[in-house]
Amino acid sequence: MSERELTKRAAELPVRQCYISRTWQERGLAQVVVLRQVPDGTMLLGAYLVDVFCLGVKNAFSARLKNDEVRPFLDQCPDALQEIPYEDARSVILGAIEFARQFGFEPDESWKASNTLVEAHRLFTPRFNFGKDGQPLYIQGPQDDARKIMKRLAPFIREGSAHYIAAADEGDETDFDEWC
Template sequence: SARLKDDEVRPFLDQCPDALQEIPYEDARSVILGAIEFARQFGFEPDESWKASNTLVEAHRLFSPRFNFGKDGQPLYIQGSHDDARNIMSKLAPFIREGSAHYIAAADEGDETDFDEWCDEVSCLMEDKHFRDARNEIEEMLERYPERWEPLYLKGTCLAMEGSPDQAIPLLNQAIAAEPCAEVVGSDGETGSLGRVAKETIDEFAASILKSDGLPLDQHFAIGRIYDQAFKSLTAGHFDEASRGFLEVLKALPRHVQSYGNLGLAYAGLGERDRAIACLDKAIELDVDYQLAIDNRRILLAAPDECLAVQSMREIDFYGDRARTGSRRPVAARALAR
């Protein structure tokens, strides 16, 4: 282990305003190496000087974890005067949005005023129904201020006003997670036009889902996530995983047309022709105009058994297009459509 002479350490000690307390060497190692290990979970690496100084605490040797880090085990960033705050916050932003990291930023009145004015301009664009311009501004805002909840709220509100509450609600929930005091009705207050539109749209969407599918909103989005994962498995050629996912969706939504259509493709990929055709038949029974299911059924009937997987994979992109654009009666974000 390294040994420093007193005259080498003294200049550093003289800079410390408070009296120092001696602790066991292994505790010191645990503090230093434990802090580095904790920070790495969130994308932070030690300063370049660590390469030269890590031998002081024998970084190559295992240490015994003896301390907890962060606030209740979660990062709490307090901005310092010389910090590269933008870089730090960009790394923390995903965790802040999930509610698994927190921050206290130094206030900059000039920057805060500019930001507020920018938010007002975007709000005006949305009220005037210039949604494309508003979305462009919001995307730039998200890039420049990844730690702020307001851009998430504005994007969610914009989508809600455009008639896409299924995409709006997760963003509004992210805004609340990033800043718990942020109300879903918006920064302009409950009677504000933007906040009122967003809240009314969300309430109407939740009522519609409950009436049509018998599902509360949280369960509806949970099913949507299962569908999304099943669709990813399908496009990746993991047909067994895909079939299980689509079957799970159909337990909750037994008349979900697209799940039957994609389940047919999954079965085709597994070489189960009869089950594949039965699923496509069910999709067509539920939606007689479902041309993709009609086309896929024709392809499967014409294909030799050994070509089933190849032919089904050729058709997956058409289902992806339907998932992205939505059907005549969209249900949830991205792929979950009736």
């Protein structure tokens, strides 16, 4: 069976393990990994970069790995990972998407190809709080279209119900009015 076909039928495969970055709640950025066992002994991996403070799923992909390729993949993650129950992994991913949608943000296009690994169509139980103290906090990332994001957040920032940290160029402060 091809990787594409496996991904479409991922919910039928047993979950082996799930991982999340240890510092996701403090940093606002979670790396979530879901591993499902394929009948031939390989693993189907779903990896998700999730902004739990504001944007939801920033990137996602799936891959079929041999068992001896899983540990090296996990070890290359920049933040140390810890095991997490599957339903908690789903709650982080799907809850962040739900939170981000309140502010007009949709998951990255890459989400469509790998959302079956976390059964995105199935209801989930919210188990975590999102945002920073319940409000969106946008922290500019290197691949973000910051101007577009800030324009979407502008009404919430003006009313004090959203906050941001933007990268500054060579020591210059970035002013909110420059973005919006």
